[in-house]
Amino acid sequence: MAPTSAPPLRILDTANRLFYEEGLRVGIDRVIAESHVAKASFYRHYPSKDDLVAAYLRRRHEEWMRWFVRRVDALANERGPRLERIADVLREWFGSDGFHGSAFINALADASLAPVARDVVRRHDDELRETLLAFVEHVGLEPAEELVEDVLVVVDGAVVRAQHAADRDAAMAAADTAGRLLARLAR
Missing domain, CATH: 1.10.357 (Tetracycline Repressor; domain 2)
Structure with missing residues (x-):
């Protein structure tokens, strides 16, 4: 099933779930994989993990x-x-x-x-x-x-x-x- 929401929202939704359930130790590669976005797309929206953590x-x-x-x-x-x-x-x-x-x-x-x-x-x-x-x-x-x-x-x-x-x-x-x-x- 193809993702239906825009990449920034998918990334944030995924980070929200993973960071809350498992902690901030979850790696960016896992967030990228589970949000079904390209690495370049991830970094376009969140230049660093720190930016993603702050958004989360x-x-x-x-x-x-x-x-x-x-x-x-x-x-x-x-x-x-x-x-x-x-x-x-x-x-x-x-x-x-x-x-x-x-x-x-x-x-x-x-x-x-x-x-x-x-x-x-x-x-x-x-x-x-x-x-x-x-x-x-x-x-x-x-x-x-x-x-x-x-x-x-x-x-x-x-x-x-x-x-x-x-x-x-x-x-x-x-x-x-x-x-x-x-x-x-x-x-």
């Missing part, structure tokens, strides 16, 4: 943040304050097929991460911080700037624990722990 991380950021905010908002409309719904959303994510942790935490574990990709990770962290700050401020907690750092530690810790857990029950326990800690913060 930008895409993951946009998709994940859009999903995260939409799910928190939807659950807040049904069940109450956004801050306390974060754990519910994490539970959904941890239980989803293909959960492999945070692409951004995983990328930071790669010692060879190029500055352009580190900048994308930093922007993701900044936007997540701003989003969580809005949730903290919405429930009127002070000092919001300090508390958001606590929320980030809870969220990041739950993500890492869920990723490294041996089974779904342990991943759900990480989300439950995050829920209890976030509920205490919200009081």
